[in-house]
Amino acid sequence: MNSLRRILIIDDDADFLVGMRMQLRGLYGVLTATSVAEGMKLIQEQDVDLVLLDVGLEGEDGLEGIGRIHDVHPSVGVAMLSGRRDVKTVVEAIRVGAVDYLTKPVSNDELAEVVEKAVAARTIQEKCEALLRTQTNGNGSTTNIVQNSLKMRQLMAEAEHIKGHRANVLIIGETGVGKELMARHVNENSEDGKKRPFIAVNCAAIPDHLLESELFGHEAGAYTGANRRRIGKFELADGGDIFLDEISTMKLDLQVKLLRVLQEREFCRLGSNTPIKGDFRVISASNQPLDALVESGAFRADLYHRLRVIQLFVPPLRERLEDIPLLVDHFLEKFSHGVTTKRMTDQAMARLMEYTWPGNVRELANVVQSLVIMSQGDIIDTTAFPPWVLNGCKQAPDMRALNLDHPPVPQARDDVTTLRDYVAQAERRYIERVLTIHDGDKSKTARALDMGRTTLYMKLKELGLMR
Ligand SMILES: Nc1ncnc2c1ncn2[C@@H]1O[C@H](COP(=O)(O)OP(=O)(O)OP(=O)(O)O)[C@@H](O)[C@H]1O
Ligand SMILES: [Mg+2]
Structure with missing residues (x-):
């Protein structure tokens, strides 16, 4: 094992502190404090991997303590500690940035998991901060991906890694998770801070017989109805990115043509034999795992490998519940045009965190929008919730299976x-x-x-x- 991780336990129960010191002897370096102020002094002096902070500290608000610690030491993970599990406090703790919530007595296994989680989150945050500092130009990405969960932070770090590279990127994730948002982020996040074209094509929305000319353009008279010359999306994307959304729906014959374009980096407009050279990166997205389609013969393996030189997976919302409070605040503000005084009750927020969100962030955005419209005062409780959010925690209709088309x-x-x-x-x-x-x-x-x-x-x- 690497050198001992260091844990700081802040609790005003002296017996509990002694017990924990004994329990964790040899497993961790244990520091203890009986107040947030005392704890903060220790963090100042020594590197701490995780703070365990008691919710009910005598004369202090434990939750407020998280904010105080993060103001000075933003990357230190803080987990809340409490005698009993109270949903309201759990939600609030996570909202203000706690990495986890533990109830006493704390088992060693449980603690080990939280420590590793905090260390991983910290590494990613520090990496992101370092990369952000090296940005030559302050006006980096303008796409606002609201997130704070470990999974999303990992994804953001992966996206950070590919900055400056021009290899094709494939983004996989369920419907509504934010694939297009991520594609825009990848496009905007360039090494030199320059804006590059981002040309989006939704392969599922364009009838098959028109998609080819949409992508590569056509000359006048190339086919019946092609009255004028038309520049295709690949030509428009020169020097930047072409975003091929719902790539899984592309027919096999067009896949062959796309593959050739990717190999040769040139294409012809329909009705012309003059090749056009293009400098483009392909960012594609799919809400179906393409490997399964390759196996069934619906997607070409060679094209798949060309498209997914880099693969980013955007996790479903139900696997990153910590993002929900942040996203709710973001959408409350967005749908009240930045002037909101509306807020969710803790019970309402807890309910949102229990629901499975088959339509992911898009569904959450829609629900918050309807709540902003339907709720009367400033406080939003569960009375205005759509019935499937209220009832259907586990049985929500599967939006993908419903196929809205x-x-x-x-x-x-x-x-x-x-x-x-x-x-x-x-x-x-x-x-x-x-x-x-x-x-x-x-x-x-x-x-x-x-x-x-x-x-x-x-x-x-x-x-x-x-x-
Ligand atoms: N992390 C996020 N922060 C803020 N807004 C988000 C986030 N993720 C998604 N959204 C918003 O949710 C909506 C759906 O996102 P997006 O269109 O990128 O999803 P998608 O994965 O491309 O969906 P689909 O598979 O249906 O095409 C958009 O309005 C987007 O701005
Ligand atoms: Mg999309």
Whole structure:
């Protein structure tokens, strides 16, 4: 093992401190203090890996103590320590920057985990700060990725590493986690501080037969309907980045063409044989793991390897709950146009942290926006919460499986149906899916859909879903 990690325990219970010294002897260097002020002096004198801070310090507010310590020593991890687990305090502690919350008695295994977590977080933070200091130009990235969780800090550090490199980047993550935001961050985070083009193409939103000309451009008369010359996105991205969103939806024949362009670094507009050289980096994104598609033959392995020279994985929101309070504050401010006095009750925040967020940060943003609109006073409690957030902690509808594109919108005149039919189809799919999620339980489904049971029965009958 490396040299002993050093822990500072701040607690006004002298017996507890003696007990901990004995328990941790030989495992850690243990420092103890009975007040935050005394503890801060020790941190000043010695390098501390983790502070364990009692919530109920005599005459002090333990939570406030975190702020005081971080004001002077921003990278030291502080974990709260308490006799009992109180959700309100846990949420508040994490909101003000605690790395964890431990209840007494603390086991050695538990402590070891927290210490390592604090050390890892500290390393990353220090690395980021060092990299930030070496930035030649102060106006680095303007994209505001709100985060503080260990997983996101690790991701930000990885993104920092690729600064100055022009290798292709593949960003993977569930829907709504912030892949596009990350792509913009990678684009803006250049070594010389210069702004480079960022040209986004959503491969899923453009009909297959138009995507090729969208990417590479066309000459007038290249195909029926191509009346004028058109510059493609690759040409526009020269000197910068082309962002190929939802790359997994690209058809195999176009994948072959894209591969050739990546290999040769040149392309031709449709209807022309004159090659155009391009200096571009490809940042692509997918909410499906591409390796699975490679295995099933839907995605070319050679293209996959070219695209993911560097791979960034944006974790789902449910795996980084610590980010939720920060994101909530960010969206409260954003949707109140920066003049908010609104805030969540602790209970409301705790509920948001229990929900599984299948639509990730986008879903959270939507929920906060609706709460800003629906809540009357400055205090937002759970009464205005959408029913699926309130009820569905574990059974929230899976937004990806719901596939919001379904039923498909018409692409041609022949596909057009009446609005009534379209809405009925969408309703049918949605109700069917929510019913499946609730294992066919109609009461739960009715509750999740915020409708009466009788109304649901009638709907099921009407839509032919009654079995
Ligand atoms: N860490 C974050 N901080 C602030 N805003 C965020 C963060 N992550 C995501 N958002 C916001 O959430 C929304 C969804 O993010 P984004 O479009 O980047 O997700 P995505 O992963 O590309 O989603 P999809 O897979 O559906 O395309 C955007 O409005 C974005 O600004
Ligand atoms: Mg996206």
